[in-house]
Amino acid sequence: MTRFLKVIAAIDDINRQDPRLELHNGEHFPKEYLYSLRMSQMLQLYDKDADELLKIAAHGQHIKRWIIPRSDYSMDRKGYLSWRTQLKLMHGSLLRDIMQTHDYQEKDTESVVNMVIKKKLKSDEPTKKLEDVVCLVFLQYYFKDFATQHPTQKVLDILRKTWNKMSVKGRALAMELDISDDSKKLISKALTDSD
Structure with missing residues (x-):
């Protein structure tokens, strides 16, 4: 496997742990695993020549999202924005760790992190x-x-x-x-x- 495929597999391994299930075509999928598949499929439709860094960012956009529940924050705009900020930082941190494990250079990992946090x-x-x-x-x-x-x-x-x-x-x-x-x-x- 290439390092890119190893990163995608690592994202999938994490997202398959999502305890929340979503029904799709008669089959139950872990919610964030299904989301990552949809993101990758949509990126392919949107830009079939997308580079691997954009593909990683798309596939990992919601990595392990369930561990920071919306209910942990106040149910107002301020709480929503705080929740979204913490999610983005967590997604970026996880993707950075995975990419570093698979020998991506720092400039590439930071590019993906910046995409995910919308810097x-x-x-x-x-x-x-x-x-x-x-x-x-x-x-x-x-x-x-x-x-x-x-x-x-x-x-x-x-x-x-x-x-x-x-x-x-x-x-x-x-x-x-x-x-x-x-x-x-x-x-x-x-x-x-x-x-």
Whole structure:
């Protein structure tokens, strides 16, 4: 196995330990393991020539996410932001350790960490690509359930924020996703109302 495949396998080994299961095509998957597969598949669709560092960042985006529960933080915006910050730092630290174990140079490990913590989201092209993929995976696989659990106004607000994070390429691909008619209507309403 190449060092890249060893890193991907190490991420999978960790994410398969997620005690939370999600049903997909009649089979139960550990939640973050399934998320990592979806991220890698979406990256392949988004950029078939993505380099291995972006592939690692995408596959490891939510590594071991379950060990820092949302319920450990206050249920307000400040608590949410603190939770997200701690998650990103933890994901980055784990990926750094795994990559160092498999002989990646420091500049490469830091590149992946910076992508995952979104350090240079506005200026770094690989980080922008990763954010597009994150948004596309959300819209494809998680938005429908999210929309049923929150008030319409909050859903529309999240859609606008998601859309504003995406590049022109990401937005174009989003319009081609296989999503429910209800989801499409909400996206259309969010975009129309924001004009």
